[in-house]
Amino acid sequence: MLKIRSLKNTDLVDCAEIILKAFKKAPYKEKWTKARVLRSLRHDSKGQIRLSLAALENKKLIGFAIVQLVPWDTADLYFVSTLAVKDSEQNKLIGTKLLVELEKRAKKRGIKSINLNANTKSKAFSFYQKNGFQATDWVNMVKKLGSRD
Numbered sequence: 001m002l003k004i005r006s007l008k009n010t011d012l013v014d015c016a017e018i019i020l021k022a023f024k025k026a027p028y029k030e031k032w033t034k035a036r037v038l039r040s041l042r043h044d045s046k047g048q049i050r051l052s053l054a055a056l057e058n059k060k061l062i063g064f065a066i067v068q069l070v071p072w073d074t075a076d077l078y079f080v081s082t083l084a085v086k087d088s089e090q091n092k093l094i095g096t097k098l099l100v101e102l103e104k105r106a107k108k109r110g111i112k113s114i115n116l117n118a119n120t121k122s123k124a125f126s127f128y129q130k131n132g133f134q135a136t137d138w139v140n141m142v143k144k145l146g147s148r149d
């Protein structure tokens with residue numbers, strides 16, 4: 001039976017394995033190493049790990065949401081920096097259940113919005129729309145810094 005609970009620091013190694021596989025594929029094509037994923041996960045969850053969620057089946061971690069509390073103009077908001085489900089467990093509503101649980105917990109804390117970034121070319125984009133998320137006018141901007149020679 002699926003269990004959703006707060007994430008623990010000891011789960012981060014399993015989260016790293018899921019990220020390595022999930023974000024290697026298009027459209028992401030990210031080139032994480034295990035060490036760098038772990039560094040990123042520790043950074044994003046530092047001091048707030050209990051806000052993040054783990055989905056477990058038979059005590060094995062199969063999905064997670066990394067969440068930060070962000071003080072904003074009139075209220076605090078939740079920012080989901082990563083949501084991922086193990087490849088073999090996708091399309092079984094686990095991602096949806098993680099979002100439903102997150103929303104339930106957020107409402108209890110008086111949080112007024114859940115924010116995240118999604119790649120418009122990914123399956124996740126329509127998944128988020130189905131789950132009630134709307135694209136805003138804000139876009140992610142990047143300046144790539146090449147070498148000068």
Ligand SMILES: CC(C)(COP(=O)(O)OP(=O)(O)OC[C@H]1O[C@@H](n2cnc3c(N)ncnc32)[C@H](O)[C@@H]1OP(=O)(O)O)[C@@H](O)C(=O)NCCC(=O)NCCS
Nearest residue numbers: 022082083084085090091092093094095096124126127130
């Ligand atoms: C995006 C992601 C988190 C979604 O999690 P998931 O558990 O696969 O999602 P769900 O099963 O709740 O829903 C996924 C889709 O399957 C469909 N689905 C799920 N169960 C279904 C069922 N029993 N029958 C028919 N359709 C079903 C949903 O309607 C949804 O459709 P969509 O792809 O058109 O949106 C997951 O695919 C993932 O980890 N992707 C790689 C990493 C990623 O992109 N993360 C988000 C960026 S941070």
